Amino acid sequence: KKKKFETMKTSLYSFKDQILALDKRYREIEWEYEVKFQQYQYLIKEKSDLFEQFHKHIYELHQKTGLKNLILSKQIETIQESIDIKEAQLNELLNASKIDQNQLKDIKSTLEESEKIKNEAIKEIQLELKRIREAHSTMVKTYEGKLSEFGIPVEELGFDPLVPANI
Structure with missing residues (x-):
């Protein structure tokens, strides 16, 4: 019995x-689980903060580009209206006055020069508009790329980015 007791005692200590x-x-x-869980919660919060910041920046950029x-567009309209008004005034002036052909040619060449300068200004504004649209389009593609890089589906943006069709 004593031997059995000793064996059980040894087994008990072992257990x-x-x-x-x-x-x-x-x-x-x-x-370790608690540490990992806290890290996970921190990453979720950081993801949420980054996503909010991303939305905020996209919204601001849309506002600025818009x-x-x-x-x-208003500048182009204003310049075009100004040209139309000046042209109408010129035609009225030419019809009302009896200007000889040489003076008429000088006036026309001056006006054509002015029109050329204004047309160049319009083209510059249109090119600027095109560059802005291209930059906007590139920015949208870059953000979509970053979203996919971070594993965030583009559908989670919450809106469809406006990409102008007439770049």
Whole structure:
């Protein structure tokens, strides 16, 4: 009986040691889990913050490019209206006055020169508008690329980026 008791006692100590080792390992794993979970929560918050910041920047950029496009369009309209008014005034003036052909040619060449300068200004504004649209389009493609790089589907943007068709 004593031998059996000693064997059981030894087994009991062995089991206690195993339980202590397993309990220690359990606490270590539990601690690692808590650390990983906190890291995960931090990454989720960081992703959310980055996404909000991204939306904010996209919205601001849309506002700025939309405003710039509107301003450029209004400038083009104003210049075109100015040209039309000046042309109508000139035609009225020419019809009302009896100017000889040489003076008429001088006036026409001066006006054509003025028209040429204004047309060049219009072309420059249109080129600027085109560059802005191209930059906007490139920016949208870049953001879409960054989204996919970070594993965020483009559908999660919350809106469809406006990409002008007439670049």
